[in-house]
Amino acid sequence: MATILSIKNLTIKFGGLVAVEDFSADVQEGELLAIIGPNGAGKTTVFNMLTGIYKPTSGTIEMEGKNLIGLRPNQFAANGLARTFQNIRLFHNATVVDNIKMAYTLHSLEQFFPALLRTKSIVEQERELDIEVMRLLKIFNLDQQADLLSKNLPYGPQRKLEIVRAMMLKPKILLLDEPVAGMNAVEIDEIASLIRRIREKFNMTIILIEHHMNFVMPLADRIKVLDFGRTIAEGNPAEIQRNPKVIEAYLGGGYNAIA
C-alpha cells in the first residue's frame, strides 16, 4: 500500500496552551485510520489542521510530495481532503440537492457571463450536474428527499448528507468527525454499512474520529489514541483494546472495561 498523506510532528499552540503535540501519521491508501481519545484530547484540532482551518505551529503535512501547510481550507479540499464536522454544518436553507451541488463549485466549468444569460451551455451543464447529484443521492438512499430543505431532514439523514456532500468533492481522503454522535444503534449500523460501501466502491481512504467503540473497533485498520494532545498509543484495534495506557486515559485506571 502506498502512503498518500504524510503527517509529521504536527504541533499547535494557542498562546501558552499546547493543544496538540507531535502528531504524526503516514496514512496509507485505502486504509481506515481512527483517532480516538477522551474529550478535549485534540482530535478535532488535528482535523482542523489537516483541512487548513488551523495552521500548525510546527510540523508538515505532505500529499504526493506537496506541502499543504499555509494553504486555505478550500485549497485543502481542492487537494483531495474532504471532511464532515462534529456539529453538523450543512447549508441549512438549501435543499438536499443544492447542498451537494455546492460541493461541485470547485470543479464546475460554468462561466460568469454565460451564467448571467443562462445560455444553452449553462443549462446543459446544470442538467448534467443534477443528473450526477441524483445518481450519488440514489447510491446513498437520499434521493427521495432530494428537494427537502436540509434543515428539515431528521438527524440521521442530515449526518449522512454531510458525508455524501463530502463525497461529491471526489476526495482522496475522507475525514469524518464523530459521524455517529447522538445516534441510536440502528442508525450507527447504517452509517457503518455506509462507510464500508464507500471503502469498497471507491477504495476511499478514511480518517475517523469517534467515541463509540463498538463502531470504531470493527471498522478501523489502525487506531491512534490521543490524550491531552499527545499520541499515547497506536496500533490495530486488538492491541489498542488491551493497552493499559488507553484504558487509563478513558477510565482513570483500575478497570479493563473496553471489550
Place this chain on the structure above:
Amino acid sequence: MKIPKHLSKSVLPIIGFAAIYGLIMLLKSFGIANNYHIQILMFAGVNIMMTLSLNVVNGFTGQFSIGHAGFMSLGAYGSAIITTLLLKPSVIPSSMQIPVFLLSLFIGGLVAALVGFLIGLPTLKLKGDYLAIVTLAFGEIVRAGLRLIEPIGAARGMIGVPTYANLAWIFTFVALTLFVVRNVIYSRYGRAWIAIRDNEIAAEAMGIDTTRYKIISFTFSAFIAGVAGGLYAHVVSFIQPDTFSFVKSSDLLVFLYAGGSGSLTGSIVGALLLTALPEALRFLASWRLVIYALVLIIVMLYRPKGLTGGYELPFLRIHRKELYEGAADPTVPEAEEGE
C-alpha cells in the same frame, strides 16, 4: 403552439411587463396618471434595481454592506460626465443620443464595479460588523470626495443632465436586471454565494474560494448599482453628492429587509411599496414620516422575514425539474436499478 417551459419563463414575463407598461401609458393618456405618478414609478424602478443589487451582496451572499449609495453615486456621476460634460447633446447628432446614453450607463456601471472590486479585495476579509462599518465609511468617503471635485460641480452638484431616461427605459432595465440576477442565482455562482451565507466555514471546507466569490458578488452588485445610479441621474437631471449619503443607503437597507432579503420578489415589493408609501402619505404633512416609521416598525415586528416572507414569483425562480424540459431525454432521473 406549446411554448417550452424554460422559454415561457422569459417570454411570458416580458409580455407581462410590456402589458403593464402599456396600461400605465393608457392611464396617462386618460389623465388618470400624470407626470408626477410616472416619476414616482421611475424612482421606484431605480430603487428596485438598487435593492436587487444590495440583495446580491447582503441577501444572497450574507455580507453586510451598508454603504451602497456610494456605488450609486459613482454610477450617477460616471454616466453624467459622459452625457453632460463630454458627449453633450449639443456636440453629438441627435441620432447618437440613445447609444451615448447606453454607453454612459455602461461606463457608470463599470466605474462602480471597478471601485467595488478595489474596495472588495482588502475589506471582504473582514467579518460582519467590521465589514459594515467599512462599507459605511466607503459610502461617506465617496460622498466627501465628490464634494471636493470642482469640474463636476462639487457640493453644489451637477445640473443639466439630459433626461434621456423615461419609463420605458426604466422598465427595460428593471426587467433586464431581474433576468440576469435570477439566472446567476441559479448557477454555480449563486449557489456558492448562498453556501457562504449559510455556513462560511463549511463552504470553505467544500472547496469554495470564499474570498473570490465574495469579490465577484460585490463587484457584480456594484455594477448594477452603478447602472441604476446612471439611470437615476438621467431622470432627475440634477445630482449632488449629498443625495447619496448614508440616509440613502439606509433607505435601501429598509427596502431590502422589509421586502424580504434573499428573495427577488421581496426586492420588487419592498422598493415599490416603500417608494410609493411616503408619496401616498403626503396628505399627512409633517406626520407623514411618523406614520411611515410606524409602518416600518410594525412590519419588522410582525413580518420579520419581510413582507414576502421568502416567496418568489414563478418567473423569478427556477426549479431543477425545468432543467429537463426541452432536453434530448426529458425524463427526470428516477430510481436506478440495484447498486
Place this chain on the structure above:
Amino acid sequence: MTTFFQLLIYGLQLGSVYALLALGYTMVYGIVGMINFAHGDFLMIGALSTVFLAMAFMSTSGTLSALQVIAIILIAMIGTGLVGVIVEAVAYKPLRDRPRMTALITAVGVSMFLQNFPRALPFIGPNPRPFPRLFPLIQYNIGGVTITSTQLIMLFLSLLLMFILYYVVNKTPLGAQMRAVSMDKDAALLMGININVIISMTFFIGAALASSSGIFYASIYPQVDVYMGGWLGTKSFIAAVLGGIGDIRGAMLGGFILGISEIFATSINSNFGYMIGFIVLILILLFKPAGLLGKFSIEKV
C-alpha cells in the same frame, strides 16, 4: 504651539461628547449584539428636553442656579433613560431571537420616529432652537491658551460620568451581571440573572449617557434641532468600532481619538475634518482589524 494646545482643548471637549455617546452604543452592542441606529437620537432627546426644562425653570427667575442646572441635567438624563427602556421593550425585545438585520431595520424605523414625532408636534417643529447657557462662562488665559469654565466643568462632568460607569460595570454586582450577560446570555440566565432587567438597565444607562452627551454638545454648539442626533450617532458608532466595539474603554478611547483628530483636521480644511473620522477608522482597522482594544469572538469549528 499655543494653537496646538488650544486645538487640543477643543478636541478633548468634542472627544468627551463622542465618548459618552459611543459608550451607549458599545454597551448595547456588548449586551444584546445589536447596533442601535437610533442611539444618536437619544442625544437629541436629551438636548431638546433640556431646552424645555430650562424654559420651565427660568420662567420663574430668569436665570438658573447651580442646583437648578444639576436638576435639569439629572431630569433630562433620567427621562431619556426611560425613553430608552421603552424603546427597547416595545421595538427590540420582541426581536431578540430574530436575525440581527431585522432589529437593525427596526432601529432605522425607531430613529425615524424619534426624529419626526417631535418634529410634527407644533410646539417643537423642525426649526433649530437656541440652547440655554447652563454653565458660567469665565475665560481663563494660560500661556496664550484660552480655556473657559464651561469647558472645564464639561470635561469634569464627562470624566466623572465615565468613571462612574467604569466603576459600576467593573466593581459592582450589577456590573458583573451585565458583563455576564454580554459574555453568554444563556449561561447568565441559568445563573439566575434576570436578563430582561439587565438589558433594560443597559439601555437606560446608554440613553442617559447619550442625553448627557447631547447636553454637552449643545453647550459647545448651542443650536438644537430634531435631526442633530443622526449624524453624531453615526460618528460615535465609528468611534466605538475604532476603539473596539463591545469594550467600554475602547469606546472612551475611540471617542477622544475621533474628537481630537476631527478638531485638528478641521483646522486644516473643513472637508478634511469631515472625512478624518473615516480615514482614521480605516487606518486602525487595517492594522488592528478588531479595533484598538477589540477582540474577535472565536467561532468553534
